[in-house]
Amino acid sequence: xxxxxxxxxxxxxxxxxxxxxxxxxxxxxxxxxxxxxxxxxxxxxxxxxxxxxxxxxxxxxxxxxxxxxxxxxxxxxxxxxxxxxxxxxxxxxxxxxxxxxxxxxxxxxxxx
Amino acid sequence: xxxxxxxxxxxxxxxxxxxxxxxxxxxxxxxxxxxxxxxxxxxxxxxxxxxxxxxxxxxxxxxxxxxxxxxxxxxxxxxxxxxxxxxxxxxxxxxxxxxxxxxxxxxxxxxxxxxx
Numbered sequence: 615x616x617x618x619x620x621x622x623x624x625x626x627x628x629x630x631x632x633x634x635x636x637x638x639x640x641x642x643x644x645x646x647x648x649x650x651x652x653x654x655x656x657x658x659x660x661x662x663x664x665x666x667x668x669x670x671x672x673x674x675x676x677x678x679x680x681x682x683x684x685x686x687x688x689x690x691x692x693x694x695x696x697x698x699x700x701x702x703x704x705x706x707x708x709x710x711x712x713x714x715x716x717x718x719x720x721x722x723x724x725x726x
Numbered sequence: 727x728x729x730x731x732x733x734x735x736x737x738x739x740x741x742x743x744x745x746x747x748x749x750x751x752x753x754x755x756x757x758x759x760x761x762x763x764x765x766x767x768x769x770x771x772x773x774x775x776x777x778x779x780x781x782x783x784x785x786x787x788x789x790x791x792x793x794x795x796x797x798x799x800x801x802x803x804x805x806x807x808x809x810x811x812x813x814x815x816x817x818x819x820x821x822x823x824x825x826x827x828x829x830x831x832x833x834x835x836x837x838x839x840x841x842x
Binding site for chain 2: 618650655656657658659660663703705707710711712713714715716717718719
């Protein structure tokens with residue numbers, strides 16, 4: 615079945631450091647891929663998305679490229695801020711576009 | 727524009743009891759999905775409701791049931807609660823006829839259920 619595997623955390627970085635969170639997927643067909651962010655005490659917010667191979671999703675300085683050949687969708691940011699501290703989830707939607715499969719989440723803490 | 731709202735925020739029950747959680751979708755949305763997020767885990771899909779019927783279901787037992795009302799709001803019911811049902815329950819709404827390759831889901835803040 616469809617699934618997502620993402621890098622285990624927690625991850626602790628200093629402000630302005632480079633961030634990479636790895637995500638790989640298994641899916642039938644051509645899923646859409648997502649990164650969601652969850653701040654403490656809040657629900658999930660869509661951070662960025664890509665709907666086909668080689669698409670690059672970007673938002674708030676974060677980027678991820680849909681790599682079909684490596685079945686990956688790694689999240690990157692060139693310079694993290696304290697406000698980026700949150701839990702990040704990689705996800706895919708199934709062929710119907712209705713059911714989402716999430717990874718286990720990666721907790722990021724950015725220290726000043 | 728109100729986003730997805732859920733009630734209650736927190737709930738404490740004992741084993742064997744039944745619970746009902748409620749969700750109001752984002753304005754203009756007609757589809758509601760429910761997810762269970764155990765501590766330290768990603769959300770797991772429970773089921774989705776569209777046109778007042780269960781359209782898709784994840785790998786959850788029949789103790790988990792739901793309902794969608796004509797105004798698109800939804801309830802999640804869990805019977806015979808187990809300790810393992812303790813989790814954050816998330817509701818997400820979307821628009822079925824969005825025309826894209828997927829239906830973007832907007833999440834509520836969740837209901838934290840604790841089973842003692």
